[in-house]
Amino acid sequence: MDIAERFETNPIVRPADVPPSGDGMAVECVLNPGAFRWQGRTGLLMRVAERPVQRDGVVIGAERDGSAAGGIRRVEFDASDPRLDTSDPRFIVHGGRTYLSTLSHLRLAWSGDGVCFEPVDEPTLVGSGPLERYGIEDCRVTEIDGTFYLTYTQVSAAGTGVGLAVTRDWRRFDRRGTILPPANKDCAIFDRKIGGEFVCLHRPTGVALGGSHIWLARSKDLIHWGRHECVAQTRPGRWDELRIGAGAAPIRTEHGWLAIYHGADGDQRYGLGAMLLDLDSPARVLARGEEPIMEPVADYEREGFFGNVVFTSGHVVDGDQLTIYYGAADEAICGARLSIRRILQTLGR
Amino acid sequence: MDIAERFETNPIVRPADVPPSGDGMAVECVLNPGAFRWQGRTGLLMRVAERPVQRDGVVIGAERDGSAAGGIRRVEFDASDPRLDTSDPRFIVHGGRTYLSTLSHLRLAWSGDGVCFEPVDEPTLVGSGPLERYGIEDCRVTEIDGTFYLTYTQVSAAGTGVGLAVTRDWRRFDRRGTILPPANKDCAIFDRKIGGEFVCLHRPTGVALGGSHIWLARSKDLIHWGRHECVAQTRPGRWDELRIGAGAAPIRTEHGWLAIYHGADGDQRYGLGAMLLDLDSPARVLARGEEPIMEPVADYEREGFFGNVVFTSGHVVDGDQLTIYYGAADEAICGARLSIRRILQTLGR
Numbered sequence: 001m002d003i004a005e006r007f008e009t010n011p012i013v014r015p016a017d018v019p020p021s022g023d024g025m026a027v028e029c030v031l032n033p034g035a036f037r038w039q040g041r042t043g044l045l046m047r048v049a050e051r052p053v054q055r056d057g058v059v060i061g062a063e064r065d066g067s068a069a070g071g072i073r074r075v076e077f078d079a080s081d082p083r084l085d086t087s088d089p090r091f092i093v094h095g096g097r098t099y100l101s102t103l104s105h106l107r108l109a110w111s112g113d114g115v116c117f118e119p120v121d122e123p124t125l126v127g128s129g130p131l132e133r134y135g136i137e138d139c140r141v142t143e144i145d146g147t148f149y150l151t152y153t154q155v156s157a158a159g160t161g162v163g164l165a166v167t168r169d170w171r172r173f174d175r176r177g178t179i180l181p182p183a184n185k186d187c188a189i190f191d192r193k194i195g196g197e198f199v200c201l202h203r204p205t206g207v208a209l210g211g212s213h214i215w216l217a218r219s220k221d222l223i224h225w226g227r228h229e230c231v232a233q234t235r236p237g238r239w240d241e242l243r244i245g246a247g248a249a250p251i252r253t254e255h256g257w258l259a260i261y262h263g264a265d266g267d268q269r270y271g272l273g274a275m276l277l278d279l280d281s282p283a284r285v286l287a288r289g290e291e292p293i294m295e296p297v298a299d300y301e302r303e304g305f306f307g308n309v310v311f312t313s314g315h316v317v318d319g320d321q322l323t324i325y326y327g328a329a330d331e332a333i334c335g336a337r338l339s340i341r342r343i344l345q346t347l348g349r
Numbered sequence: 350m351d352i353a354e355r356f357e358t359n360p361i362v363r364p365a366d367v368p369p370s371g372d373g374m375a376v377e378c379v380l381n382p383g384a385f386r387w388q389g390r391t392g393l394l395m396r397v398a399e400r401p402v403q404r405d406g407v408v409i410g411a412e413r414d415g416s417a418a419g420g421i422r423r424v425e426f427d428a429s430d431p432r433l434d435t436s437d438p439r440f441i442v443h444g445g446r447t448y449l450s451t452l453s454h455l456r457l458a459w460s461g462d463g464v465c466f467e468p469v470d471e472p473t474l475v476g477s478g479p480l481e482r483y484g485i486e487d488c489r490v491t492e493i494d495g496t497f498y499l500t501y502t503q504v505s506a507a508g509t510g511v512g513l514a515v516t517r518d519w520r521r522f523d524r525r526g527t528i529l530p531p532a533n534k535d536c537a538i539f540d541r542k543i544g545g546e547f548v549c550l551h552r553p554t555g556v557a558l559g560g561s562h563i564w565l566a567r568s569k570d571l572i573h574w575g576r577h578e579c580v581a582q583t584r585p586g587r588w589d590e591l592r593i594g595a596g597a598a599p600i601r602t603e604h605g606w607l608a609i610y611h612g613a614d615g616d617q618r619y620g621l622g623a624m625l626l627d628l629d630s631p632a633r634v635l636a637r638g639e640e641p642i643m644e645p646v647a648d649y650e651r652e653g654f655f656g657n658v659v660f661t662s663g664h665v666v667d668g669d670q671l672t673i674y675y676g677a678a679d680e681a682i683c684g685a686r687l688s689i690r691r692i693l694q695t696l697g698r
Binding site for chain 2: 157161182205209
């Protein structure tokens with residue numbers, strides 16, 4: 001089942017629309033934006049994935065390094081080196097060490113109508129410090145009382161965790177460090193306190209025991225988090241059997257918090273699903289859809305950097321209309337409109 | 350190098366010394382205690398690993414379940430089932446699902462001299478709630494201003510995280526929930542604030558990127574944690590190449606915080622090492638020993654439930670003397686004395 005009405009102009013931001021961050025870099029993918037409204041416009045905080053311009057016979061990766069020219073250090077491998085494994089397009093594995101094939105930063109794009117976006121020319125936020133040497137990715141944006149809280153994936157050889165940045169004007173950003181240690185990503189903060197504390201959904205990954213499930217945590221100050229609970233798990237044999245993770249901030253409805261989430265099956269095919277969380281006890285799942293509400297069916301979702309993916313980390317709500325911004329095939333940004341009432345119907349409400 | 354003076358009476362607590370928690374259960378291992386001083390005595394909060402008494406042709410596991418008789422639900426498998434894998438003594442794997450072979454609880458033992466311990470007859474703390482269905486393990490104890498903070502591993506099918514319990518009298522315990530989500534363990538809280546915040550070492554495990562490294566976090570209330578930093582990583586080709594994790598609370602010295610940690614090599618041989626952390630910026634490693642300060646060399650450390658293991662989560666300090674309580678071969682509890690001055694010498698101090 002797919003109840004999404006895709007934009008006719010999809011993809012709305014493509015790699016070619018985004019200038020690279022510097023000489024010698026090429027934009028491979030633009031994907032998985034955070035979304036928000038500000039001063040009458042719609043903003044996307046996009047993930048821009050770049051890699052060094054490649055040369056024949058060489059595989060070139062890159063990492064952030066404040067001591068290197070331009071802040072980026074190149075890592076080169078002989079393409080014929082038998083210790084080199086590039087079978088997964090997202091990774092460069094060499095002699096037991098894993099690098100990313102691309103280096104991501106976050107960049108704003110603005111729109112007056114929510115459909116036609118203009119990316120800014122320069123990176124908005126780039127990786128900083130030892131825990132972001134492999135870049136920053138997949139930002140969620142939550143507005144609370146006029147302040148925007150940005151939760152994004154920090155990537156380094158030390159692992160993949162969640163960082164927090166705060167802004168009020170989209171010019172100055174305060175970095176608040178790592179709020180969730182590895183292995184964690186897909187952190188979405190609710191847009192108001194529940195029971196006197198801030199709440200987020202997040203996605204730790206278990207080792208030996210556990211999996212890639214959705215958890216919830218609570219905080220008094222948005223920087224320190226505790227009282228973790230497991231909210232929802234992957235479902236064996238289903239479309240969300242391999243891993244699940246939250247989209248953007250859950251949407252408050254009279255029936256409960258509506259959470260849009262991504263799920264992947266054993267073939268790494270990513271779709272979007274919905275679940276409903278109790279208004280007062282949001283770790284309690286009231287309903288969860290049997291089927292995805294959106295699947296990779298369009299050409300631009302089936303073919304690309306990493307095919308068969310629809311993945312969201314940003315949406316905006318206008319009455320009954322939910323506009324989901326999403327990464328298609330890990331390569332370009334698309335949009336789709338859904339009726340919140342219709343989603344709730346699929347959940348039996 | 351091994352600079353530990355082992356107790357002549359090792360092991361000081363064996364499985365046979367501990368009565369099982371109920372009919373039909375057998376104590377397989379007693380290991381990895383937290384250690385503390387209270388009212389002139391030394392206390393150990395031991396991990397007691399039990400399993401149901403086995404029958405021929407059947408492999409029987411157990412999990413905590415409040416709705417089952419006695420609070421424990423048995424899980425039985427035909428020993429000849431080809432989907433059953435018990436090759437690792439710590440796990441029962443069946444059809445892609447992983448159970449633990451033993452179910453652990455925490456139990457006190459008391460001593461007047463720190464050498465001869467008397468275990469209490471009943472469990473002190475048992476797993477409670479959905480995140481502790483597979484038990485609770487490996488407790489660290491930190492005293493701050495007369496209150497004892499217990500950080501222990503919570504185990505369930507949802508993963509392995511860190512729980513916090515608090516006591517002032519060793520009778521009543523307040524559970525404060527999950528302070529660090531999966532995959533995490535080996536959490537040791539420092540015994541005083543640093544820079545106005547509480548601090549802990551912990552051990553998340555990365556997936557795809559990262560490894561089993563030691564991290565640090567900060568907290569205002571010991572329940573909510575943030576500002577995570579990676580302190581120390583495994584060292585390829587060394588005795589601590591596979592995973593590392595903190596022992597008990599780091600020891601304040603004039604040279605820095607002395608942290609005892611465990612490391613495992615590629616053969617899962619566990620030894621203990623030392624590192625020195627900056628007094629004011631404890632995420633900064635001032636020195637780290639090249640070699641372990643203690644290795645599994647005694648018979649009772651080399652042979653047992655899981656051989657070639659010395660693992661500590663508890664110690665007490667008396668002047669220059671550090672008494673380390675440790676699990677030997679994952680089966681019994683032992684003790685050893687080390688000179689703090691001598692450990693610091695191995696770190697070049």
